[in-house]
Amino acid sequence: MAATFTPAEIAEVTALADRARASDGVAPFSDDLFPAARSGETTVALTVHADADSGSGGGALTGAAYAARQGDRLAAELVVDPARRRRGLGGALLAELLAAAPGELWLWSHGDHPAAAALARRHGLVRARELLQLRRRIAPGALPEPRLPDGVRLRPFQPGRDEAAWLEVNNAAFSWHPEQGGQTLDDIRSAEAAPDFDPAGFLLAVDADDRVLGFHWTKVHPHDPNPGRDTLSSRGRESNGPGGSADEPLGEVYVLGVAPAAHGRGLGGALTTAGLRYLADVAGVRTVTLYVEGDNTAAVRLYEREGFTRHAVDVAYRRD
Template sequence: MSAVAVSDSAGLDPARTAAVLALLRAAAAADGVRPLSEEAELRLQHGGPPGGRDVVATEPDGPLTGYARLELGDGTGDAEAELVVAPTARERGVGGALLTRLEELADGRPLRVWAHGDLPAATALAGARGYTRARVLLQMRRPLTDADLDAAAPLPPDVSVAAFRPGRDEAAWLRLNARAFAAHPEQGAWTPEDLRLREAEPWFDPAGFLLAWRGDPDAGGALLGAHWTKVHPPGDAGPDAVGEVYVLGIDPDAQGLGLGRALTVRGLAHLRGRGLDEVLLYTEEDNTAAVTLYERTGFTRYAVDVSWRRVP
């Protein structure tokens, strides 16, 4: 086992950030799964709320061998982290060294660490350090070649669907998102900055961000639901480009109108029109109602992300 040097900071310089991004691409190619969440990658590149730390592992002569992103938040509740080890540096104690530093930075608080793909090495490390499975996120997929996308699900007579308009629809969508995901601690708390960062990403396409309005959006209309789709380029979620049901939300007051299915079908049809053959989505494993619904609409389980938790 070679020596591992670990350091942390509240932000990385551009050269080190580029090196981490290259490491992430190498890990994704080796493992077939993105090693960090989109949120962690955005915070690596643009920073995040106070309390965030970037932790890097290097060999004595300088090459980067691992990276972790830690969120300490306001100092209450669990600290949360994600980590990745370079494929060429595995089985050298890098993961253990990163995890030790994360535990030190958590300073006695419970720590949750995401393992994307539920890979055997991550399971072994977490189990050896006394972590238990606290949360499981399913990735589900379905083909976009089925005939059921040819017939659009009907909309209520007073509802119409239009593409998102950058610079005009942000406030309405953020309000909808907060209401639709009020019980979701991550999604429901999105801020204007969270939305702005994603609008600036290369993958952002307002034509695939579908909004269901009752009335005129510019004359007091109400936003009842939205289906925001995403396209992953080749190498991101697999060897080929893959679509995603990125955010699908319905206002609580609009439940029961069939908007979920209507927006889902229109979003999937949009992705198929982009020439894609497959679409993915994420859902909590213990949300049995959602899992059952997705399975009935052709989705099957594809991969698992696990949040491991340890109480000191």
């Protein structure tokens, strides 16, 4: 057992995750947690090789698991090579992971795979959180102008100027959220340094005094990381469903928040429309995805009114 993966292991683990995604239609590792593995910020890093039983080492990587901080919690992800499943590797990895990370641990199952649910039950883990992935198709010129309250306008985020104001609104809006709440200046600066950061698609709703009332932070992914099995089976063909094509860019409602003092003014709907218009008319994407807590009824209703439907669900299990 190690605390971190070596650079060579990271390459192997990434290739293993790609094989699992191609087979399952969903990535086994999240964009939110796996960067900790790449940067060596894990607390546990486990690997299993094809010839592990022989003790000779050096065989092909067949399974991997790791744990890292995710907001205020320790979270973990696990993957087994699709060609080596149903041989007890997943159970062995999970048992070793639970032994190596005592105390509170949240284990993610992306796509809510039935095998993961059965594995969790066998190890005494309970279903603790559901993260819904919703999607909709969009087209250029098809979305209306956002209906903003009087005295409110939209402008793009300005790096070097808006960090503190955004942090204040974000942390107030998501004070209840284990990952999005409690963001720091280092967090937003790290996000600004990422290659997918686009300030033009990071929209702020401000009042006449330029105070930030809400925001819609959008992203564009070059390819769909979680197309689903149906989309993978039609790779290369245009899809009319909410999944789109696996090879086309994918827009994301990355974070959308409204300051508590500005609730009840229709800003959430206006910001949603404004971000979708940007993704359709400027970024040129045709499918948009977002993640929302399954028990956040108000947000789910808002997005359903905007035409989003369920695409997938990620589940977090934890010790009972």
